[in-house]
Amino acid sequence: MSLSLFDLKTQSALLKPLIKQKIEAVLEHGAYINGPEVAEFERQLAALSGAKAAVGVSSGTDALVIPLMALGVGPGDAVFIPAFTYNATANAVLLAGGTPVFVDVDEATFNIDPGQLEDQIDRIKLRSKLNPKGIIPVDLFGLPADYAAINAIAQKHGLFVLADAAQSFGGGQDGARVGALAPVTATSFFPSKTLGGYGDAGAILTQDESLVPVLQSIRWHGTDEARKESIRVGMNGRLDSLQAAVLLAKLTVFEDEHRRRAAVGAAYDAALKDVVTVQALPPGTRHARGLYSVLVSDRPKFQESLKAAGVPTGIYYGMPLHLHAAFRSFCNGPGSLPVCEGLAQHIVALPMHPYLTEAEIAQVTGAVRRAV
């Protein structure tokens, strides 16, 4: 059997008639920008997640940058982010003109550690000229961060919370869904995310309706509602009608796909937790299972062994952000964030998608158990 880390083909075969029909509708009406699909998709996203409103945008990165602009992040502002994430989280802060402050993660959940977060906020307040402005928790691999703790810290220090939920759409916590866990949430529809388009796309979900016209203005070059005058700095951050059409088709199977991802995750956890370190799943948490990563002691040997058994693996992430050349000047260098640095050496991703069969799951878990 030939396995893959992600499987975009099975789903596209399944949905092809519906996707074609929705794309054809766009070709018929010709409103390639801001067509009716965009508003309909935004409506469905908000309904599904429990957010008060959704604003479709051109990528997950723009879904981070636009709220940062709307919240007034600029020079001298510190934005606290975990160092164990995709580079887009740090890029977004810098593109908006702010300064990223890297925070270490929890060794069990791999998400931002609330204790370390408070220490960093105190350190910035006491020892730097930066003004603490906000927090971007990341829901790594689809596991929502500890929003109860993070929202409380934010409130105490007067900071905003912008969730980077690029990997966790479909996840949740204590009965609420991703999109309703933080005041503002950014997500991505890059093809391999839990809800993926056929190209780049993203969305901002918010509980603060007063932010919506500002977000809509920034995504449309900073214009007023009549689009006649620039009233703030903006960008071309729009979601295409064609991407919205594809995503509307994908939404019809999203809940079913989430159940399958959850079942794969549960089967992996049960079969592997005694031989490798699996990501902790705190009670009341709904893991979106965007990626399934474990910690192994000898990663090169482990990957070699799985490859020989026909099981592909990946590494997310082999280098924490604070050690990247582009971000090095914003931290204290190697050794400053020891948990991230350790995770980066030992993390490895296994195949995770909704269409894994029981035989394939057994092939993966068998190969892992033999490898360690």
Ligand SMILES: *Cc1c(COP(=O)(O)O)cnc(C)c1O
């Ligand atoms: C994918 C991803 C992004 C960026 O999304 P794009 O749509 O590729 O711009 C941001 N943050 C995290 C954690 C991601 O995984």
